[in-house]
Every structure is written in structure tokens, then in C-alpha cells.
Amino acid sequence: MPEVLSNSQISDYQESGYLVLENHLPDSIIESIRTEISHFEAESRSLTESNDRLELEDGHTAEQPRVRRIRLPHTISNVVNELMHSDHILAPARDLIGPNLRLHTTKLNMKSAENGSAVEWHQDYAFYPHTNDDILAIGVIIDDMASENGPLMVYPGSHKGPVYDHHVDDVFAGAFIPQDVGLNPKDAVELNGPAGSISIHHGRMVHGSAENTSSRSRRILFIEMMAADAFPIVGSLTKWNGIEDYNTRMLCGEPTITPRLKDIPIRIPQPQPNVPISIYEIQKGLKKSGFDAIALSD
Numbered sequence: 114m115p116e117v118l119s120n121s122q123i124s125d126y127q128e129s130g131y132l133v134l135e136n137h138l139p140d141s142i143i144e145s146i147r148t149e150i151s152h153f154e155a156e157s158r159s160l161t162e163s164n165d166r167l168e169l170e171d172g173h174t175a176e177q178p179r180v181r182r183i184r185l186p187h188t189i190s191n192v193v194n195e196l197m198h199s200d201h202i203l204a205p206a207r208d209l210i211g212p213n214l215r216l217h218t219t220k221l222n223m224k225s226a227e228n229g230s231a232v233e234w235h236q237d238y239a240f241y242p243h244t245n246d247d248i249l250a251i252g253v254i255i256d257d258m259a260s261e262n263g264p265l266m267v268y269p270g271s272h273k274g275p276v277y278d279h280h281v282d283d284v285f286a287g288a289f290i291p292q293d294v295g296l297n298p299k300d301a302v303e304l305n306g307p308a309g310s311i312s313i314h315h316g317r318m319v320h321g322s323a324e325n326t327s328s329r330s331r332r333i334l335f336i337e338m339m340a341a342d343a344f345p346i347v348g349s350l351t352k353w354n355g356i357e358d359y360n361t362r363m364l365c366g367e368p369t370i371t372p373r374l375k376d377i378p379i380r381i382p383q384p385q386p387n388v389p390i391s392i393y394e395i396q397k398g399l400k401k402s403g404f405d406a407i408a409l410s411d
């Protein structure tokens with residue numbers, strides 16, 4: 114028996130590769146996350162370059178702080194850590210990929226008003242190929258997400274298609290242009306919803322989000338996880354410090370040392386470009402934007 118999702122939500126996810134659960138979280142949790150974010154923004158005023166907690170937008174200054182991403186927020190925010198371990202997050206994930214869940218990573222993308230960065234089209238699985246694809250990302254929507262503020266967008270059903278080539282000139286660029294691989298921009302959908310909703314997308318889902326040119330920020334906290342029997346393939350951008358450390362990432366259920374294998378054609382995300390480890394920096398290797406291409410095709 115599923116814990117929180119209906120059978121039709123589960124089959125929608127299996128078919129389309131994503132779900133949005135509207136108004137899933139109490140307002141108090143979203144308010145607490147916003148308070149935490151304001152502390153990190155204050156902290157960023159003293160920074161002139163990104164560090165292991167905060168990634169800065171180009172153009173950040175002490176007077177006009179511009180944080181692009183809060184890195185690994187579950188390690189520096191009790192509110193995020195508690196939410197990540199709560200049934201608000203884990204129950205829907207268990208309904209989709211089973212009882213044994215391991216954390217991959219967390220990040221809080223700020224997409225600030227007036228030019229918060231785009232995230233180019235990509236598949237998470239291209240960054241971290243594993244022995245099977247029971248992998249998903251839960252997005253906690255912190256600001257109402259709508260067409261104007263750079264919503265998360267997906268190509269429904271693309272999780273069942275190929276894992277696309279994310280390399281440019283033989284270097285991993287972490288992105289590709291959808292039209293170049295035969296995807297039609299008209300098929301992309303926006304995962305809009307009010308603050309307090311969550312999105313869930315499959316690890317092989319083609320997704321991205323345009324620059325935010327509106328006057329409202331679009332903050333979203335991603336919690337990414339996988340079935341405990343999905344093991345990273347060598348070269349994956351997965352932190353590996355041995356099995357003991359790996360097992361500290363269990364979110365619920367039991368760890369295993371028996372990987373489950375699924376036959377999925379992949380490329381290893383190597384060689385890496387000579388840039389800081391950041392999706393935004395890696396994707397500069399694409400040298401153009403898939404979102405410009407969408408505008409041109411209209």
C-alpha cells in the first residue's frame with residue numbers, strides 16, 4: 114500500500130517522470146526556510162568569491178548580495194536537515210522508489226529576481242550514472258513558481274528515452290540543446306505551483322529552467338536521492354569516500370552491498386572541464402543557451 118500517493122499519481126510518475134504535489138508542506142516550514150536563507154544572504158555580504166557553503170552569482174557585491182546557490186543546505190541548516198528526514202519528503206519517495214533510500218545531494222537554487230541564472234537542459238543521470246535509475250529529485254518550492262520567474266521545466270516521458278550526450282568538444286558540459294537531439298520545445302512543460310508545493314522528477318528526466326528576468330525570486334530546494342541498491346559507476350560525479358561514509362547517507366531503510374543492475378546506455382561525465390565543480394560553471398561549456406533556442410523557435 115502506498116503511504117501518501119494515490120495509485121494514479123504513481124502511474125502518472127511512471128508514465129511521465131514527474132509529479133507536482135501542490136501545497137504539500139505547512140507554511141511554517143517554508144517560513145523557517147526563508148528565515149534561514151536570509152541568514153545565508155547576510156553571510157554572503159562578507160564574501161568576494163564562492164566558498165563551500167555559498168555559490169555567488171557573477172556581479173555579487175556586499176551592497177547587493179547575489180547568492181546563486183546554497184550548497185549542501187542539509188549540512189548547514191537544521192530546518193533543511195529535519196525536513197529532509199521527514200515523511201513530507203521521504204513518504205512520497207518511498208512510494209515511488211521503495212523503502213531503502215540514500216541521499217545523493219541537496220542544493221538550494223536561489224534564481225534571484227532580475228537575472229537569476231538559467232540551468233541548461235540536462236539529465237541528472239548524466240552527472241551521476243548509477244547501476245540502476247531508481248533516482249529522483251524532490252524540489253521544495255519556496256516562492257510561488259510560475260511562467261515569469263524561471264520555473265523548473267521538463268520534457269514529459271523523456272526519462273524513458275536515451276541518456277543524451279552532455280559533452281561538447283569531448284569535454285563534459287552537463288547540458289545539451291533539446292532541438293539538437295530531436296526534442297520539440299513545444300513539448301516542454303512548466304512545473305508551476307504555489308510556495309509549499311513539491312515537484313518530483315525522475316533522475317533521467319530532461320529538465321532545466323530559464324533565466325529569471327522577473328522582479329520575484331524563484332527559490333527551490335532540491336533533495337536528490339536514490340534506491341540504496343543504485344551504486345555509482347566509476348567516473349560519476351558522486352562523492353565516494355568508502356562504504357562506511359556512503360552508508361551514513363541512508364535516509365531510511367537498510368543499506369546493501371548488492372547493486373541492482375539495469376541495462377541503461379550511458380556516458381561517463383568525464384573528462385571534466387577545468388572549472389569549479391558547479392553545474393552553472395560546467396554548463397558554460399555549452400557555449401549557447403537552450404532557452405535562447407526556445408525563444409527563436411516560437
Ligand SMILES: O=C(O)CCC(=O)C(=O)O
Binds near residue numbers: 232265266321333392
Ligand atoms: O533550479 C532549477 O530550476 C533546476 C536545477 C537543476 O536541475 C540542478 O541544479 O541540477
